[in-house]
Amino acid sequence: DQQVKQNSPSLSVQEGRISILNCDYTNSMFDYFLWYKKYPAEGPTFLISISSIKDKNEDGRFTVFLNKSAKHLSLHIVPSQPGDSAVYFCAASETGGFKTIFGAGTRLFVKA
Amino acid sequence: DGGITQSPKYLFRKEGQNVTLSCEQNLNHDAMYWYRQDPGQGLRLIYYSQIVNDFQKGDIAEGYSVSREKKESFPLTVTSAQKNPTAFYLCASSFGNQETQYFGPGTRLLVL
Numbered sequence: 001d002q003q004v005k006q007n008s009p010s011l012s013v014q015e016g017r018i019s020i021l022n023c024d025y026t027n028s029m030f031d032y033f034l035w036y037k038k039y040p041a042e043g044p045t046f047l048i049s050i051s052s053i054k055d056k057n058e059d060g061r062f063t064v065f066l067n068k069s070a071k072h073l074s075l076h077i078v079p080s081q082p083g084d085s086a087v088y089f090c091a092a093s094e095t096g097g098f099k100t101i102f103g104a105g106t107r108l109f110v111k112a
Numbered sequence: 113d114g115g116i117t118q119s120p121k122y123l124f125r126k127e128g129q130n131v132t133l134s135c136e137q138n139l140n141h142d143a144m145y146w147y148r149q150d151p152g153q154g155l156r157l158i159y160y161s162q163i164v165n166d167f168q169k170g171d172i173a174e175g176y177s178v179s180r181e182k183k184e185s186f187p188l189t190v191t192s193a194q195k196n197p198t199a200f201y202l203c204a205s206s207f208g209n210q211e212t213q214y215f216g217p218g219t220r221l222l223v224l
Contacts, residue, residue: 002154009152032210043116043202043215044155089154098143098162098209099170102154 003027004092006103013110019077021106023090026071030092035064035075038087048075080110114139118203118216125190125197126224133188133219135203143208144186148172149200161186190221198223
């Protein structure tokens, strides 16, 4: 039972355009969400997070939106750059729990 | 220079052999984690440890064992009972629950 789902295995975007990566979750107890970025043969690195008390968090070119009623979050990258090409993992956790649940990842290709 | 290291980068295992993957961190993190990544799948939690001398099974602990004798170290042993060990193994650490996890570079385990 996948509690965190990233339904798009891959996404291709032109350089300079917006990249939108989506994530859905099923556990209504999740109250903290993160995005990690991963290059091949490397460990994931933290990108941005959002608490359930917010619906938007912005950090430079990266913005995460949270829609609690739809149990959906998205990562927007504007403008997209070739260096953004990587696999992006959505992750979620709940207060009091100790496990972070990761989605399967979305591979982003940014074409120059 | 703080960080989390894993060794070796590549590891080959013969049938029936136990192998141990190393994970060391100097970030003064209390919590440490082991994940397994298979193609097309997210990161699946094998074991985690909140404090020294304590660890808990994750979602796929069968065929694996860990120890946490020191705060800095959390080695993972892949035993002969793990029938499908070929995967990319990632170690991570954090200050605690719902804190950002910092990942090592990973170890790729292959079966001969």
